[in-house]
Amino acid sequence: AQSVTQPDIHITVSEGASLELRCNYSYGATPYLFWYVQSPGQGLQLLLKYFSGDTLVQGIKGFEAEFKRSQSSFNLRKPSVHWSDAAEYFCAVGARRSNYQLIWGAGTKLIIKP
Amino acid sequence: ETGVTQSPTHLIKTRGQQVTLRCSSQSGHNTVSWYQQALGQGPQFIFQYYREEENGRGNFPPRFSGLQFPNYSSELNVNALELDDSALYLCASSLAGPGSTSNIQYFGAGTRLSVL
Numbered sequence: 049a050q051s052v053t054q055p056d057i058h059i060t061v062s063e064g065a066s067l068e069l070r071c072n073y074s075y076g077a078t079p080y081l082f083w084y085v086q087s088p089g090q091g092l093q094l095l096l097k098y099f100s101g102d103t104l105v106q107g108i109k110g111f112e113a114e115f116k117r118s119q120s121s122f123n124l125r126k127p128s129v130h131w132s133d134a135a136e137y138f139c140a141v142g143a144r145r146s147n148y149q150l151i152w153g154a155g156t157k158l159i160i161k162p
Numbered sequence: 163e164t165g166v167t168q169s170p171t172h173l174i175k176t177r178g179q180q181v182t183l184r185c186s187s188q189s190g191h192n193t194v195s196w197y198q199q200a201l202g203q204g205p206q207f208i209f210q211y212y213r214e215e216e217n218g219r220g221n222f223p224p225r226f227s228g229l230q231f232p233n234y235s236s237e238l239n240v241n242a243l244e245l246d247d248s249a250l251y252l253c254a255s256s257l258a259g260p261g262s263t264s265n266i267q268y269f270g271a272g273t274r275l276s277v278l
Contacts, residue, residue: 052204054204080265084269089271090271091166091252091269091270091271091272092205092252092254092269093269094266094267094268097266138204138205140204140205142265148256148265148267149195149207149210149218149220150195150197150205150207150267151207152197152204152205152206153204154202154203154204155202155203155204
């Protein structure tokens with residue numbers, strides 16, 4: 049079955065600390081992978097995507113993610129978080145053969161300590 | 163700003179009623195996808211439209227239906243509302259159609275539906 053797992057429901061980090069949000073997927077086809085961020089009352093904003101090529105991808109707002117096929121993972125990282133990064137983060141997977149219909153994780157809520 | 167707009171922002175309905183949600187795609191986009199996001203969960207794919215034709219459907223009953231218009235705007239209709247239909251409904255538009263090599267979906271802010 050196709051699925052996306054984000055093991056951490058909540059993560060709390062101090063402002064200025066590094067961040068890693070985990071994402072594991074189970075997908076039969078070659079996956080296209082995405083990270084989106086959702087702030088309260090807002091829609092989903094694309095942070096970064098992986099389609100092919102370099103497995104380390106850079107996104108907006110200083111985020112990056114690394115695709116590890118052997119581990120079926122696509123973890124999101126940021127070296128130093130800012131208070132404005134507090135939001136909910138979603139990992140999603142899609143494939144060309146399914147017309148990019150996205151399957152989503154349950155999300156990880158990021159809380160920033162001052 | 164993604165250029166994808168949804169209306170209304172909030173909606174309150176009672177069980178058994180019908181509701182229509184609207185989505186205006188980003189200019190030039192020909193594909194629209196609808197998702198349901200229950201509280202505390204990730205979005206669930208409802209269906210996708212490409213050039214006015216349904217192009218895939220998730221695990222939702224037939225009382226969830228949609229339309230895409232020639233200008234690529236879209237509607238989501240839900241009949242016989244149930245309490246569990248209470249959720250945030252998200253519309254996403256994309257430029258690439260089926261068979262394309264990439265597809266980035268741009269989301270609207272959503273419509274919050276409450277069924278009482």
